[in-house]
Amino acid sequence: MHEHPCPVVFLDAGTLPCGLHFDERLAQRLHYQAFDRTAPEQVAERIREAEVVVLNKVKLGAELLRQAPRLQRICVAAAGTDNIDLKAAQALGIEVCNVPDYGSDAVAEHAIALLFALRRHLLSYVTAAVDGRWSAAPHFCWHGPRIQNLGGSLLGIVGRGRIGEATARLARGLGMRVLFAQRPGRPPAEDERPLDELLAQVDALSLHLPLTAETRGLMDARHLARMKPGSVLVNTGRGAVIDAPALAAALRAGALAGAAIDVLDVEPPPPDHPLLQADIPGLLLTPHVAWASQEAQQRLAQRLVARIAEHVARREPHAP
Structure with missing residues (x-):
């Protein structure tokens, strides 16, 4: 010894x-x-x-x-x-x-959970159930934001590693159609599209990218503007892949139906971080816990x- x-x-x-x-x-x-x-x-x-x-x-x-x-x-x-x-x-x-x-499965499950929350406006309905709006409703249910199924919708995934593939597997099990962003420097597979084309087609986009010089700020104002009107964005990869001020501006302008973010470019974030402001509609934040299942x-x-x-x-x- x-x-x-x-x-x-x-x-x-x-x-x-x-x-x-x-x-x-x-x-x-x-x-x-x-x-x-x-x-x-x-x-x-x-x-x-x-x-x-x-x-x-x-x-x-x-x-x-x-x-x-x-x-x-x-x-x-x-x-x-x-x-x-x-x-x-x-x-x-x-x-x-x-x-x-x-934690590939843990992160993939969190991404899908965030998609459910966005497409079904779960937080809005949870609040309405207890703040008096349901009690005051004229019918047995309270109708608020439009609820949309995941099944039948088109999910775009950027990042084809273990977590991206695990997310695709869960999404297909829910009846979603899945396309991936074309990987740089490689010919596209049958289920891959160039990023600009993908953004314009999908109902939801999920980011599963490492942070590199090429991916930093990838989802900037130009790429966010390419996204299909009414679509939603999920990021459980690296926070700096998204241009935070650009995303805040896109949500305020109604260019996206919503975004769910588990990671930010600075963690823990300062109180004045662009995505911690109270006036951003359709934004759901979780504090970097997608990976953290028991x-x-x-x-x-x-x-x-x-x-x-x-x-x-x-x-x-x-x-x-």
Whole structure:
């Protein structure tokens, strides 16, 4: 066995409420510290002696990585790695591990739930049931915003990864027709359309894109204006894929019937964020919880523990 326990630090463990749980054998081989959150000015000190760093949204740039001479592995508690300077990590011999498929079904279910909420105006009807409008109705039901089925409608999906495909599978099970945006640099598949063409056709659009230089601000004023009148937009991917002021303007102008957003470009958002204003009609926000089902959290935690165990096994190749 290695003489010294492996130093492991989780910088923002508060993002994973279920926590990491190690069996007794592995726990004995670790010196594990879990911090609920780590401010930028605290990062360097907390990673200085670590061999393994676990994090979700904490940013690790080249300068910080150079200040952690013992660091060998970064375990990202998420699918995306855009908060890590990957080139610097590679140059320093630091392995970066993410967990790409712990919550595809959870995010897909949330996207479909948001579509139901938008197309059936669920929040409006929940409010009307208790604020006196139903009690004052002349009939057995209260009629408000137009309710539309999901079945038979056309869903456009931008992003054909695991989550996009899982969302398509659920949508088809509800009787929706599904088209994908054509992937850049590839000939279109039979069920793919160029983005501008897709936007003009679909009744609902669901975004499942990673954040890259090409996708940042993709849904800007021009692309939002291309969307079919009366359509709705859902984003459970990355917040910065949408130009937030442009979306707020489109909703205020009635260009879209509604939008449901689980992610913003700044998280947590400041109170003056363009999409937190009270005068935006048809906007439904959830606080980045599409991924956070109990099952997905447990799966993520188990895979993070496995990544740590892999490092310990390589560190102690003859350990029983």
